[in-house]
Amino acid sequence: MTSGNHDESGPGTASTGDDPQGLDAQWLESAIQGAERQARDGAPPFFAVVVLNGQAVGAAGNTVVLNNDPTAHAEIMAIREACREISRTRLTGATLFASAEPCALCLVAAAFAGIERIVYALDADGAADAGFDYRAGQALLGSGIHECLRLEHLPLPDSIRPFTSSRSR
Ligand SMILES: [Zn+2]
Numbered sequence: 001m002t003s004g005n006h007d008e009s010g011p012g013t014a015s016t017g018d019d020p021q022g023l024d025a026q027w028l029e030s031a032i033q034g035a036e037r038q039a040r041d042g043a044p045p046f047f048a049v050v051v052l053n054g055q056a057v058g059a060a061g062n063t064v065v066l067n068n069d070p071t072a073h074a075e076i077m078a079i080r081e082a083c084r085e086i087s088r089t090r091l092t093g094a095t096l097f098a099s100a101e102p103c104a105l106c107l108v109a110a111a112f113a114g115i116e117r118i119v120y121a122l123d124a125d126g127a128a129d130a131g132f133d134y135r136a137g138q139a140l141l142g143s144g145i146h147e148c149l150r151l152e153h154l155p156l157p158d159s160i161r162p163f164t165s166s167r168s169r
Contacts, residue, residue, distance in 0.1 A: 027051055027097040028121050028154055034061055035074075035099035035162035044132070045099070045162035048074040048106075050082035050115075052094040058082025074098065075106035079113050090114040099162060100127045101153070104137030107145050117150045121159040130163035 019025075027049055034047030038061040050058035060077035064070055075098055082091055092114040096102070101124040102110065110118060124135050 023054075024095075024097070024119050024152075024154055025156060027056070027095075028099075028119055028156060029158065030056075030059075031097045031099040032121055032156065032158050032162060034059065036165050038062060038074075039162045039165040045165065046074040046132075047162075048078040048096060048098045048102075050078045050091060050094050050096055052082065052086065052091060057085045057091075057094070071105065073103065073106050075102050076109050079109055079115070083113070092116075095119060099159075100124070100132075101151075103134040104141040107138075107141060107149060107151075111145060111148045115149070117152070119152045119154050121154060121156050122163070123153055123155070126160060127163070130160065132163075 031047050031049050034049070035045045038047055039045040043066060044062040044064060046062040048058075048060060049056050058078040058081035060074055060081050062074045063072040063077060066072075075096060078096070079091065082094065083089055090113060094113075094115050096110055096115050096118045098106075098118060098120040100122040101120045102118060103124075107118075122130075124133075124138065127133070128135060
């Protein structure tokens with residue numbers, strides 16, 4: 001289906017009035033703290049939280065190295081945990097909070113899971129500057145993904161912290 005639902009509110013910009021209580025920033029801060037724990041453990045500094053009806057139903061870090069699994073990105077692991085938690089294969093109405101902008105794999109996985117909104121802290125350029133460059137996959141993906149996913153960049157003062165913790169090891 002390609003008809004309708006074309007919202008011109010603008011992709012990739014910070015949220016405007018959607019979140020008067022600042023809950024987005026709180027969930028995102030918890031993702032950043034998770035990413036910092038990752039970094040302290042010597043794991044890739046990425047963490048994601050799935051929030052449904054105001055509750056975290058999935059939270060996970062990147063276990064690519066730990067499990068020798070190139071698909072074990074934080075967002076994928078959090079989606080898996082959330083689906084197990086609620087015993088469903090769709091996360092309709094959920095928001096995915098990610099410490100860094102999701103890569104192409106995770107964007108597609110989120111769309112498959114029925115997630116419509118993603119809020120992330122550090123953008124892909126910032127992650128690339130910190131040594132994690134996954135922008136090539138996003139170019140492969142093209143712009144179609146933005147018709148089913150709303151991506152919101154919410155930069156927080158702590159966004160880069162997991163990466164600096166990682167480098168200081
Ligand atoms: Zn990913």
